[in-house]
Amino acid sequence: MSENIFITEERIDGADDGPLSGTTVAVKDNISTAGVATTCGSKMLEGYVPPYDATVVSRLKEAGATIVGKANMDEFGMGSTTETSYFGATDNPAAPGHVPGGSSGGSAAAVAAGEADLALGSDTGGSVRCPAAFCGVVGIKPTYGLVSRYGLVAYANSLEQIGPFANTVEDAATLLDVIAGDDEHDATTREVPLEGDESYADAATGDVDGLQIGVPTELLEGADEGVVETFWDAIADLEDRGAEYHEVSLPSVEHAVEAYYVIAMSEASSNLARFDGVRYGLSAGEASGDESSGDSAAAGNWNETFARTRKEGFGDEVKRRILLGTYALSAGYHDKYYKKAQDARAWVKQDFDEALEEADVLASPTMPVPPFELGESLDDPLQMYLADANTVPVNLADLPAISVPAGETDGLPVGLQLVGPAFGEKRLIRAASALA
Numbered sequence: 001m002s003e004n005i006f007i008t009e010e011r012i013d014g015a016d017d018g019p020l021s022g023t024t025v026a027v028k029d030n031i032s033t034a035g036v037a038t039t040c041g042s043k044m045l046e047g048y049v050p051p052y053d054a055t056v057v058s059r060l061k062e063a064g065a066t067i068v069g070k071a072n073m074d075e076f077g078m079g080s081t082t083e084t085s086y087f088g089a090t091d092n093p094a095a096p097g098h099v100p101g102g103s104s105g106g107s108a109a110a111v112a113a114g115e116a117d118l119a120l121g122s123d124t125g126g127s128v129r130c131p132a133a134f135c136g137v138v139g140i141k142p143t144y145g146l147v148s149r150y151g152l153v154a155y156a157n158s159l160e161q162i163g164p165f166a167n168t169v170e171d172a173a174t175l176l177d178v179i180a181g182d183d184e185h186d187a188t189t190r191e192v193p194l195e196g197d198e199s200y201a202d203a204a205t206g207d208v209d210g211l212q213i214g215v216p217t218e219l220l221e222g223a224d225e226g227v228v229e230t231f232w233d234a235i236a237d238l239e240d241r242g243a244e245y246h247e248v249s250l251p252s253v254e255h256a257v258e259a260y261y262v263i264a265m266s267e268a269s270s271n272l273a274r275f276d277g278v279r280y281g282l283s284a285g286e287a288s289g290d291e292s293s294g295d296s297a298a299a300g301n302w303n304e305t306f307a308r309t310r311k312e313g314f315g316d317e318v319k320r321r322i323l324l325g326t327y328a329l330s331a332g333y334h335d336k337y338y339k340k341a342q343d344a345r346a347w348v349k350q351d352f353d354e355a356l357e358e359a360d361v362l363a364s365p366t367m368p369v370p371p372f373e374l375g376e377s378l379d380d381p382l383q384m385y386l387a388d389a390n391t392v393p394v395n396l397a398d399l400p401a402i403s404v405p406a407g408e409t410d411g412l413p414v415g416l417q418l419v420g421p422a423f424g425e426k427r428l429i430r431a432a433s434a435l436a
């Protein structure tokens, strides 16, 4: 595949009939598939084959879907371009020569290229919405707790949710209907009553008459001019259909990127400790191919083997985050970084709650910039982190959001993000379906 969309191409058939029979789905490679390799885009898990299915995969199978492959991604979900994958970058089918966004870049590209009807990604700080925006497709980040994380390899578990991609809002909502809901394997999930038996897909009516849209001014500041223009064109389109907008302020979002990265890196340093070459991950002896130095962890020096395994198995971005996260959590610095970040998280939540008292949904560009050219951003991690400015606040606040195509600037896709109150997915689906 020229675009390098899949890490593993393998067909997994579902039940004979169900709401998704005849539908193909690409699954991000950090979501466990029994008997089919799940690498997280990392050398550390090359060849790892899970013994069980993630809950979302069991639900896809029960719904009759056909899984067509495991989609490429930034290593362990850490990135916004899919370029940190050990298995190489993915090209953007909607804008060749540009990144597909990340970290679920392969999933979005699969839908954009027509390699799958639907796809699943995971969104810790924007990893469904960013690639949806960059590839010109629809992506939903559900409210924290709506979708089971059982079988999702954790990056930053207090922030992430699995979410759907599709070409239309209605199709993304159909996939959400299949994966959403309480799971006994994930204690953070809950059953959300569907008012009036209406499914998420049923909510895709495109009716925005009387919808009150709040536009947070902070999320437009510093954004690319062409992106901002395309955003306002989409808002004007919604106005023509009966929606109204007013500006709102979210002063706390100025601190969201720094708070997000402290929390995400801290959780990552803990979650990734299991890749030690004994419980999970390549064993350093195998990795170096050097028999004489391949003393196993059981027989040799634990610290040396652990260090060698992680040196060889993890890429630079993952190492950087484990180091920074370990530092942020260490005694003496905990209050200075982690605790402060948690305080900022609470403030962001409060800001969103207040803004949503005066608006039904909040709207912004999904990404402040159009897709980068391949290779453009990798040398500058800080630039990459700052591009997440509009998506990470939503994860800090545990809220649902959708990215829907808004148009193009210089031939490059632009996404519009709508954010709603907790478990307000239907409201987002109703509004976004006016655009796609």
Ligand code: GLN
Residues within 6 Å of the ligand: 077, 078, 079, 080, 102, 103, 122, 123, 124, 125, 126, 127, 128, 155, 264, 388
């Ligand atoms: N770009 C963000 C990060 O690198 C978000 C990633 C994600 O949502 N998995 O952490």
